Amino acid sequence: MNAEKHPAQDVAEAYVSSLFVPAAPIRLDCILPSSFGVIQHQSQVIITTLEGLASKSIGIVEAMPSYKNNSTVETVIKPGPMTWMYDDIAAILLEFVIIIDGEEVLGGAGAFGMLKTDSGWMISGIESALQPSTQELHSTSQTPEGALHRVESFIEHLKQHDWSGMIADCLPGGGITLSRVSGYKTLPFPDLIEQLKRILSQRGDLVEELHDVEIKVLGNLALAWTPFTVSLEAEINMDTNDNSPVPAGRSPQLNPPVIQISGDVIHELAESVQRDVDMMDID
Template sequence: MDPEKSAVLKTVTSFLSTIGANNSPSLQASHAYILPSSFAALSHPDALLQSRLSDALTRVEAQLATLFSSGASSSAEKPCAPGPEVWVYENIAAVWLGYEHVVDGAAVSRGVNLFGLLKTGPEEDEEREWKIAGIADTQWRPDGATPTISSTITSDLMAPINTFFAYMRARNWTQLASTLLPGGGMTHSAANEPLRQVTWPEFVEGLKGVIEKIPAEVDVNEKVYDVEARVCGDMAFVWTPFVVEFNGVERQKGVNVWTLLRREGAWWVSGCQDWGRGVGS
C-alpha cells in the first residue's frame, strides 16, 4: 500500500481503536480524528441514526457507559473483512472496512463502515493530517446472514446520482432535493475555499446560489468517470471522479464520495464528501 493510502487507513484504524479503549466510555481521544460537524448515517437493525459526527460520538459514549455499568469488562470495534479498501485522490479519500463490535471477547454485532476523509487546511502546509469527514455503516447481528456484498455498478444504484446531476444541469432545485435522504448532509472542501459542513437544505440553497450567478445560457454539466462502487445489503458507497464543464469547457475537477441507503426498493443519497479545484490550479 502506498504511503498516502497507509496514512488514510491509519487514521481510520486509530479512530476505531479509541472506541472502548482502556475499558472506558470516554471518547475524548476519538475527536482528534474527525471533523466534528460532518455527518454520520448509521443503518442499524433497530434504527437509522443520522447526526453530526460529534453527536454520534456522544451517543456512543452513553451506550458504552450503560454497557460498562451493567458489568461488561471490555468493548472494542475490531476491523475485519470485507476490506480494507482505500481510495485516495489528492485531498479526498475513502475507506471501505468491515468491523465487529466485541464485548468481553464475544462478537455482538457485525457491519461495514464507509469512511470519507479530507485533508484540510492551507495547501502549502505539509503537516496537514487526514480527518474523517463522514461515516456511513450498515450493521447486522453476528448470528444473522451476512448481507450480499458487491462491487457491481448498476443503473439502480447510479440513478439518484445521475438524477442529481441532471437536475443540477437543469437548475431544478426542488427536484434535485428529492434525490437526497432527509436528515443527511455534505462536507465540501475545495482549494482556496473554507470548509463547509451543511445539511441537505443548506447545501441545495448554497448550490443554487452559486449556479444561479452563472448566466442561463451557460450549460453547467458535471461528468463522472472511472466510477467505483461497493454495496453491502441496503448500504452502498460510490466513488465518482468528476469534471465540471461550462459550455463543454472543463472548469473544475475533483471527487465525490457518495453514500447511499436503499429504502422501499430505491436508492437515496444519505451523505456526500466532496473535494475539488479549478482546472489548471
C-alpha cells in the same frame, strides 16, 4: 482503488476501534467535529455530527441484551479495508465486529470520507451500517447499480434544475464537507442545493460527466467513488463573457463557451465551480 495501506486508514481504524466502546475516550483528534455521520441499525437511522456520533453509537451497544455495566467491549477491524484517494481527499470502506464479553454481537461496515488538513488526515464524514453478523453484510439484496442510480438521479436533477428532485435524492438531515483552499466547510444538503441554485442563476448550466466510477456495497451501505468533469455552459455577448471582460481586439471563439473544471467527488461541486470560474478568463 489503492491496494497499499494509506495513512488515512490508520486514522479511520483508530476512530472505529473506540467508537462503540463505552470505556474508551472519544477520539476527537480523528474527526472534523461539525461534519456529518450516519449509523443504520435495524430500522433506526441516526444522523448527527461526528462530535455527537460517539455517544449515539455507545447507546446502541448499551441497549444490547448481553451488555452489562461491567461488560468488556471491543471493536475489531476485519482485514482488507479498501481505500480510494485523490489529492487531499480519500475514501475508506472497512468492516468490523463488535464483541461483548468475548462474544460477537454485531457486524458492521463503515464508509469514511477523509480530508487532509494542516493537522494531518481527518475524518470528514461517516456512514455505518450494523447487522447481527458480518455474514449478513455480504448477503444483501442491494446492488451497486441501485446506488449508482441514486447518484445519477442527483446529477440529472441538477442538470434539469429540479431542486426538489435533488432534495429527494439526499438523506434527510445529512450534509457534505467541502474541501477549500482556506480550509473546510460543512453544509446541510438543503444549503448545498440553495448554493447551487444561486451559482447556476449567475453562471449558466452545468453538465457533469462521471468516469471511472467504483461502487462497493455492504449490507445497506454503499460507497460510491465518482470522479467527474464539470462543464459550465455560459452565456456570451460581444463585450462580456459570463461577466468576465473580453480583451480589446479579441472576440470569443466558442458559442457558447464551455469551461472545463476537473474535480473528483460530488462533494466538491458547489463552491469549487464558483471559485474556479471567478478566476478564469475565457478567450
